[in-house]
Amino acid sequence: MNFIKYADRDLLAIDVANIIAGKLKATLLHEDYATLAVPGGTTPGRIFDALCAATLDWDRVFVLPTDERCVPPDHERSNARLIRERLLVNRAAAATFLPLYPGSGEPEDSLAEVEAMLTPRLPLSVLILGMGEDMHTASLFPGMEGLEAALAADSPVLAVARPETQPEPRVTLTGPVLNGAMSKHLILKGPEKRAALERALSMPPEEAPIAAVLDQISVHWAE
């Protein structure tokens, strides 16, 4: 695990955007396309604001969420909405979005279609993850019903029951898909999350799901 500390959150956002753009460009030098998975939450927006202006062949990039809340695509808690409003604009508007949830109905009803869409585009070229103070990542929450399955699943995506701390059911990329990304980045802010990450280093993924993806990951942190 490579831990990078930034002087402030703006510098983190600008630098991570540059790093991600560089990884995408490097992938596109030798691949027909690149697949970028990004988190929801309050941290990635500033990164998206910088990344969307990067000069690269966005028309050869697939963008998907690491997880999705089961809400309509225009809902304020929708990760698809966050990505469309903050990342898939400017030059990055040329990228192709791969939704994990169609925005209505039971998530299980569309999983086969999502899996068929996603599988040919794996492994992920670049992965950005966030983490909660409870050491969840994507929608892999400690104590969640179905967590063990999601940590070890053969399928790349699973619908999971509403985590206790969340208002809606989720769809999440599974542990092996996240951990198998070619370039992995964890974005963290605040002392509480740095402490939570430290704790996770000595915990099993069933108790600290972030522990399932820490192998060869770059952690980008600012106060």
Ligand SMILES: O=C(O)[C@H](O)[C@@H](O)[C@H](O)[C@H](O)COP(=O)(O)O
């Ligand atoms: O859909 C989500 O909520 C995210 O994928 C989730 O895993 C997020 O990354 C963490 O909760 C950290 O969120 P912050 O960026 O707000 O700290």
